[in-house]
Amino acid sequence: MRRKDDGRGWFCTVVSMLVLDMNSKNILLAIFFFLVGAALLVPAALGEAEGEEEENPAPIAPEKVDELVAFVQSAVAFAQEKGREAALEEFSKKNGSFVRGELYIYAYDFNGTNIAHPFKPDWIGESKINETDSNGVLYIRNLVNAARPGYGFTYFIFPNPADGGRDEFKIGYAMKVDDGWWLGSGLYLPEVSASFDQEERDGLVAYVEEAKSFALANGREGGLAVYNDPSGSFTRDGRYIFAYDYDGVTLALPHQPELLGSSRIEASDPIGVRFIREAIETASLGRGYIYYIYPDSSRGMRPALKLSYVSDVDGSWFLGSGIYAEVPV
Template identity: 40%
Template sequence: MNNSGNVQDSSMVLALDRIITEIQDELDLVKEQNKISAESLKRSGLSGSEATKILSEKLSNVTHGHSSLIISKENDVTAASPIQFISLIGSDLGYQNETRFANERKEPVISNIFYLEEGFYGISISYPIFSEKNEYLGYTDVTIRPEEFLRPILVPFTEQTGYEVFILETGGMTVYETSEAEIGTNVLTDPIYDTNEMRNVSRTVVENKEGAIEYTFWNQNWDKQVRREAVWTSLEQDNQEWRIGLVKNLDDSNNENRSVSQISSSDLDTSISDLKQFVQDAAVAARMKGKENACADFNNLSGAYVTDDMYIFAYDMNGTTLALPYQQGLIGKSRMDLTDVNGLSIMPAFLDAAKRGGGFLYYIYKNPQNEYQNQLKLSLIEPVDENWFIGSGVYVPWINAELNQEDIKALINRVKHAVSHAQEVGKEQAVKDFNDINQSFANGGSYIFAYGYDGTTLALPYQPEIIGTNRMNYLDMYGVPIIAQEIYTAERGGGFVYVVYYNPDTANNELKLCYVLPAGDDWLIGSGIYTGTNLI
């Protein structure tokens, strides 16, 4: 094992400098928006409609900002945005160490990861508010989910360079990891690192501001252990210190091709029929044999449940991996943070489907047949019982579903703008505006749509005959309940959904990445990006 502060790989050093600069720029952007809002709040006061408007405007300028609060010096929430977090107003957050710390410091703070009142593990980036007489009043923040916030920077970086990226707090908590199974773990205590070598690696990284080290661990695909090298340095800002590092495999050999074949467009309908039967048969076997025996069969690469074009995977209802034959290093590990390269939260979508009796969904996932390249996958989920579920899928390699991060950023901002408009003018007027093809909200394939949580169509400007109808049970041409999935996603707080749907620019049904947000307690607003290609 080599441990040295003098890094020899100059390309890794240059790449590390580049990525730290980009992360710093994003953090500075949030800090500047917090500062602008703090200046406005000293004049408007910390509560009321004007304060809420200031928070909404701030979030509209921070693409991956999840929420924003104003917290008084007494630790009480006085304003919140977006609308689904208004119920937090009046809450005393003094029980949170991070809240008390920000109020004690009275200066900009980037918190450690903690469980936020908004209902997720994230980070609060805060800025103090002072009165015109320079009296401390409290602070305002932007809360982020690190994997969402950092993805637009780190996913393209990883694809361009081949390096994996990690970000650690000095206490060992993982802020970000290219391998989603490691996000949220503590490298000093989590069982995933429970070897003498990995414990030494973890201590070395968190105890030293910079360095390089070699070690043996699972590769990014979690199908074998390899020799690896990590290089890291530190980013210190606003009461926070992160270790940011790059990792590469020292074994440059390619993954061997697997036996999972790729279908052609003409075979898709047949493959879907075969997929249904495959999953149904596996579910019957799982109920007969029980979880342990069935999962042993599913994980057997030479068994009946790994065929030429499909394999069975299985998870419990907490997102823990039970069967994953080509990535057996992930068995026993939680994948609740599993997202695809465009940002779709895969595991919550799996769980939604399983809890509602099963169904189809689209996402992007590594294809073991094609050297673990990311490809679109159409999967079928089937609950075995109330405790666990299985699934399988077919890859759709002729669809390039991996989208430009700038286009995704524009999509998120478009939906945020529409939600802000609805909050400003009210639901009734907003729906009229969204349906008006002469307004900017109906901009060809970038149009805004809206649905009630009961499935009622509220806004669909290029299909006005559908407005007012209930589409909760609508299935696209491949049996995916796309409206229901959009509703479930919005009810969870918002996010991405893939659909195959009519494109008004081409008059064809095409794959589309949609982004949806709750617009209130009973409806959602969304928009999408068409890929320009269909699945047939």
């Protein structure tokens, strides 16, 4: 990063010149400039350091995410070397080599059937494709979809075995072993508040379904014109309606009009969650919830964890809205 000119150059030059010509008068002048310069430069240096810290907000340290990815990659390499059966046996051991504190490996096929889990042995052999977390998010389906192209991230709430089985927000990472199965693991983030009560979720669903009914009654273009108006009837109580087609093209986004008409199919949040793809997959089922980190227009576009509800309109496009966690990430 280019360092700003904060006046340190002229200060050092003046003091150096005075010191070279060392008489009593210049000594006093040198001391004077030193004290004035220190008073000016120390706050500037502190301000620069604070500015650098603010430029790089992150919900979790990048090295922790790298550690998660490396852990799953090592498990995939183990499975490819030892073979499926031997690997699944190892991954299912509660005290096995792939259980390291909060990090552990689980395995599924691409139909969502669990085939290894060290802390959920009763799940093995069962389909969990429609399993939801406490906010109604279809997290196993999201993990399957993340792994299908090779690897990917998603979020969900799940019991943390390293914290007494307490439900905690989690970053999940899934990676394909081959076309038949995949492995996953995750990082728990107990400091992230992801609790959205039933009343909040019910209000969100009612709001989105109201917007859908409006579109069906007034047509797609009539609906989009209202959703894209920041002062329109569907921009209220800190909420707004977004809309996309199934190719990921932006149809409505009132606080980011510059994105209208652009494809966001590969858009990802700061962790790497491909949230538009998750929204498309969820809406294609009819309706559902997803998590992602996104700028909050009610907080000056500061990124925050968002629980969104999406609903298909007519098979060619969908709309949705979200509620943000109380504390920005």
